[in-house]
Amino acid sequence: DAGVIQSPRHEVTEMGQEVTLRCKPISGHDYLFWYRQTMMRGLELLIYFNNNVPIDDSGMPEDRFSAKMPNASFSTLKIQPSEPRDSAVYFCASSQSSAEAFFGQGTRLTVV
Amino acid sequence: SQKIEQNSEALNIQEGKTATLTCNYTNYSPAYLQWYRQDPGRGPVFLLLIRENEKEKRKERLKVTFDTTLKQSLFHITASQPADSATYLCALDTGRRALTFGSGTRLQVQP
Numbered sequence: 419d420a421g422v423i424q425s426p427r428h429e430v431t432e433m434g435q436e437v438t439l440r441c442k443p444i445s446g447h448d449y450l451f452w453y454r455q456t457m458m459r460g461l462e463l464l465i466y467f468n469n470n471v472p473i474d475d476s477g478m479p480e481d482r483f484s485a486k487m488p489n490a491s492f493s494t495l496k497i498q499p500s501e502p503r504d505s506a507v508y509f510c511a512s513s514q515s516s517a518e519a520f521f522g523q524g525t526r527l528t529v530v
Numbered sequence: 531s532q533k534i535e536q537n538s539e540a541l542n543i544q545e546g547k548t549a550t551l552t553c554n555y556t557n558y559s560p561a562y563l564q565w566y567r568q569d570p571g572r573g574p575v576f577l578l579l580i581r582e583n584e585k586e587k588r589k590e591r592l593k594v595t596f597d598t599t600l601k602q603s604l605f606h607i608t609a610s611q612p613a614d615s616a617t618y619l620c621a622l623d624t625g626r627r628a629l630t631f632g633s634g635t636r637l638q639v640q641p
Binding site: 449460461474509518521522523 | 564572574621633634
């Protein structure tokens with residue numbers, strides 16, 4: 419398996435634009451997590467899914483953020499409208515039954 | 531409030547020495563604790579998992595201890611090498627069946 423695949427690797431966008439981050443988890447994994455990493459706040463859990471169902475979205479900063487998992491092999495994290503304070507590295511991770519997590523390479527988002 | 535603290539932001543040691551990193555937590559009762567390694571520009575990579583009923587776990591040059599009374603985990607790298615230089619993160623399952631991470635310790639091993 420190629421591991422968790424995220425796209426794009428880098429995204430630069432203007433404030434107010436919509437941003438969509440994509441993730442393909444490892445096949446057979448039933449948990450999918452979205453994290454955000456910044457120097458100030460470290461690695462923060464935004465939302466996670468179990469068997470494609472959102473379980474806990476309490477880490478989502480505000481209504482501008484939304485995430486979907488339409489099937490077991492794909493998830494998106496959307497920010498609309500984007501703001502400069504959303505600039506961070508966004509990681510997707512997957513795991514089997516909430517054991518060790520396998521992370522993707524991340525998407526570095528810059529909002530100018 | 532719940533908190534996970536890793537004792538130092540950075541740790542510098544000489545090659546061949548043992549590196550010891552600390553993870554303290556408050557107001558959690560984790561079922562298990564995990565340690566990850568993160569290199570610049572990359573995602574965290576899993577290293578070791580230790581359960582609440584285990585005192586110690588080893589994997590090659592790595593050793594993790596878990597003291598639920600002290601609410602502390604120690605992570606040791608013996609015979610350290612420059613290639614061990616990275617940021618090390620501890621993570622807890624906080625009961626939400628998802629991991630909460632500490633802020634990390636940046637380890638630098640000098641040749």
